[in-house]
Amino acid sequence: MASSISWIKQHRAAALFVVVFLAGMTVNALGAYTGQIWFDESYSVGLATKSFFDIWRIGAADVHPVLYYWMLHLVYLVCGKSILAMRLFSLVGTALLGLLGWTHIRKDYGNATGILFTFFVLLSPWGIQESVDVRMYSWAAVFTMVVLIYTARICRGLLDKEGFDGIDLSWWLIAFGFALASAYTHYYAAIGAFACMFVLLIVVVYAVAVHVSGAGKALRTFVIAALACVIAYLPWIHAMMSQVKGVSDEYWIEFYFPQTVYEFLEFPVRTVAINGIIKNHDSNPLGPLPGIAFYVLLLCVVVASVVYVVTLLTGIKNHQTRSAQLQHNWFVVGLSGKLSMPVCMLYSTSLLSAGLSVAIHQSIMQARYLSCILGAACLALAVLFAKLLEVCDSDSKAFTTRLLGKRALLAVAVVSYIILGGVNQVQICNASYDWYNWAVVDYYRDVVRAKDGSLLPVYAEGNIGDTIVAAAPLSMYVPEATITIPTEKLAYEAYTPSIELVDDVIAHAKTKHGRMIYVGNGADDHYAQEFARQIGATVVESKTFWRPYKSNMWTISILERS
Known part of the structure; x- marks a missing residue:
């Protein structure tokens, strides 16, 4: 017992991560044990029972790519047509996304950001909504998050002193490999991966223009990897074009203004259940508290964003954040920054989906699809709120009152998020386990x-x-x-x-x-x-x-x- 306490004191960050991860996974797992399925899930189950070839042939007539169905087919081969096994498979995707907070985000962004990322992923109302559905969203979120992480690493490497020599070849393979996996899993995931690759291309071209060390090699690597992805995606192009035509002819999604806009802007918080609570359509044991928590959380995000921007600008003005990277063009550095990359993935996906909706004269804008890039939204939140802790640690004692206010802001945001995630899961479980x-x-x-x-x-x-x-x-x-x-x-x-x-x-x-x-x-x-x-x-x-x-x-x- 004493040794355990000693370990916790020495490894507080690891201990806190374990607590957050286990608590979050427990909450997500609560909805996994229902035998209920709805239309979309029944399609996943039915298609997973077919052969790999038939999944490709039949899936080509659907509206989504087939990688997830192939993965689910492997589950079917091992466990049969078990709804529980298929739900747990989705839950594994959720777990892997949460684990990225410790294995990757912590190393790139720091302990606070890594732990907050895992917290926001596992307690997200939209994350909980899709974490055990027999659908592709949790796995798509893993794929796109890996793309974001490794494209960001490559961007930072190119803008660092070592240039191309500081970038591991495996980073390129992982980034483009998972981009291909994203494109074969869901079209929103494909758009999110494309947004990251576009940022990477801008940084690579800039590196070539200013003669960064090894920039030419980086450009050749990018072109070769991109061509390999295009060639690997060619077999699906015909199916994709047929699906686009089918969507434009007979798709069912409707655009509701301003509700759809709100759902996109307030992702990953505003779910169907939360929307009902906000409009007082759905009763809950906490009364008006969840509705209050929703608006309080939004206010906290706005304030945290202001703090982040002010702190960043002040640091640049005072030359406190001068580094090898900031000697470069401010736009390029900012575009590949800690907050910019996830925000770019999130809102580029939203804007491109809106543009495609206009192009094909049929809305494809559904907030549920943004679950494919859940990691980007949660990383943006984690970076914003981790900045509050960074400011608290760096400011002098003369500003104690102000710092306590910032810590309180983080605490209020965390509590509000827990309330919304918890209420959302209670609503889901009540509906899932209802005998009727x-x-x-x-x-x-x-x-x-x-x-x-x-x-x-x-x-x-x-x-x-x-x-x-x-x-x-x-x-x-x-x-x-x-x-x-x-x-x-x-x-x-x-x-x-x-x-x-x-x-x-x-x-x-x-x-x-x-x-x-x-x-x-x-x-x-x-x-x-x-x-x-x-x-x-x-x-x-x-x-x-x-x-x-x-x-x-x-x-x-x-x-x-x-």
């Missing part, structure tokens, strides 16, 4: 069987973009009951054979007699009634079920056709 989530599954499992035990025909027609939201998860819960849907969309082959794709579901249903089931998404049986009219059937019974998990309303109808 299973009511629709249990009902469907009962009615889909005839009295003799045989399975009834099941249909989902109407607006297939809506109906598949209910049909897809049910096809995973009760795979023995085949659901017939009318579509030629290759992407939905991920659900075969539990979902059968046909050209004309009406003609298919007209070959059946007796009782059948209709699965619909929404609060009424409008589609079921229309379907029954077209095939000459009657609706015997319709039941609507509210699923708290991901806020879905499903309607199951029993039809009779003579």
